[in-house]
Amino acid sequence: MEKILVFGHKNPDTDAICSSLVMADLQTKIRGEEVISCRLGNLNEETKYALNYFKVKEPKLIEKVDEGQRVILVDHNEFTQSVEGIEKAKIEAVVDHHRINNFQTSEPLFYYAQPVGCTSTILFEEFKTSGIEIEKTEAILMASAIISDTLLLKSPTTTDHDRKALEELEKIGVDKTQIEKIITFIQIDGTNDDKLLKLENLNFENETFKLGLQELKEVVKNMRLFGIPENNFNVDLTIARGLDYYTGTVYETFLNDYRELRKCMLWWKI
Numbered sequence: 001m002e003k004i005l006v007f008g009h010k011n012p013d014t015d016a017i018c019s020s021l022v023m024a025d026l027q028t029k030i031r032g033e034e035v036i037s038c039r040l041g042n043l044n045e046e047t048k049y050a051l052n053y054f055k056v057k058e059p060k061l062i063e064k065v066d067e068g069q070r071v072i073l074v075d076h077n078e079f080t081q082s083v084e085g086i087e088k089a090k091i092e093a094v095v096d097h098h099r100i101n102n103f104q105t106s107e108p109l110f111y112y113a114q115p116v117g118c119t120s121t122i123l124f125e126e127f128k129t130s131g132i133e134i135e136k137t138e139a140i141l142m143a144s145a146i147i148s149d150t151l152l153l154k155s156p157t158t159t160d161h162d163r164k165a166l167e168e169l170e171k172i173g174v175d176k177t178q179i180e181k182i183i184t185f186i187q188i189d190g191t192n193d194d195k196l197l198k199l200e201n202l203n204f205e206n207e208t209f210k211l212g213l214q215e216l217k218e219v220v221k222n223m224r225l226f227g228i229p230e231n232n233f234n235v236d237l238t239i240a241r242g243l244d245y246y247t248g249t250v251y252e253t254f255l256n257d258y259r260e261l262r263k264c265m266l267w268w269k270i
Contacts, residue, residue, distance in 0.1 A: 002070060004031075004092065007038040007062065007083060008119075009076035014047045018145035019074040019119040020059050022138050023095060026123065027072065029132055035072070038062045040083050046187070049237075050144050050179075056137060065089045075119040077103045095122050117155055117162040120145035124165040139172040140179075147179050188237055192220055195235045215249045 006024045008016025017039060024037035037059040043051070051058055064084035065071060071086070072093045078101050079086050093110040094103075097119050114122050120142040127134050134142075146166050150158040153166070170176050181204075188198045199213050216235065223233050236252075
């Protein structure tokens with residue numbers, strides 16, 4: 001039997017990706033058959049960094065589905081925001097926190113919707129309702145999505161359900177402060193000097209961070225000494241590698257005429 005695909009909306013944000021991963025896990029446990037997490041576009045920098053940091057594999061990229069393909073939608077319901085071919089797919093379930101619009105099916109389905117700040121909040125409650133234990137990775141993904149979608153619980157769309165979910169997820173071993181720091185970290189912008197100054201002003205009392213920042217300053221300093229134009233290099237705080245043997249500053253180089261070719265390089269600690 002063809003496997004069920006789970007995916008969020010096009011141009012996915014952190015909630016769309018994390019909800020897809022978590023819903024696939026939940027449905028695999030409930031159904032006793034593998035459910036596949038998918039995505040309808042490239043990861044944004046925030047999501048990419050978070051998945052790399054927590055060493056979670058990104059969902060499979062799909063562009064269209066065939067007629068009759070069994071699917072589950074998360075973090076959206078509008079067909080205009082969904083995958084090509086969705087009109088003829090067999091939609092088995094929807095989990096969403098947005099308005100219902102431009103949506104119809106020819107068969108009954110499970111529809112989980114609440115006016116909360118994040119789809120992952122609904123998924124958290126589905127775990128509780130189903131009596132299924134939440135694993136630490138699932139908890140981290142849901143907490144990351146809630147913190148991102150509710151803007152650190154400061155968005156006007158934030159509800160008591162979101163706050164309660166995050167509070168419960170912390171008990172499973174999620175370090176909310178750590179996730180907040182990651183999101184704050186990757187949202188740092190400005191010129192190269194602006195970014196370095198903002199990193200300094202974070203005042204992280206962590207020796208690895210201090211050493212990494214010093215190495216990054218040395219990279220920028222030496223690139224300037226070599227006469228490399230400022231617009232030819234950029235401090236990108238979203239470049240991350242989740243493997244333990246990456247022990248220094250990672251950087252990527254691009255050939256202007258062949259931007260699709262990317263070379264990852266590494267500064268090793270000696």
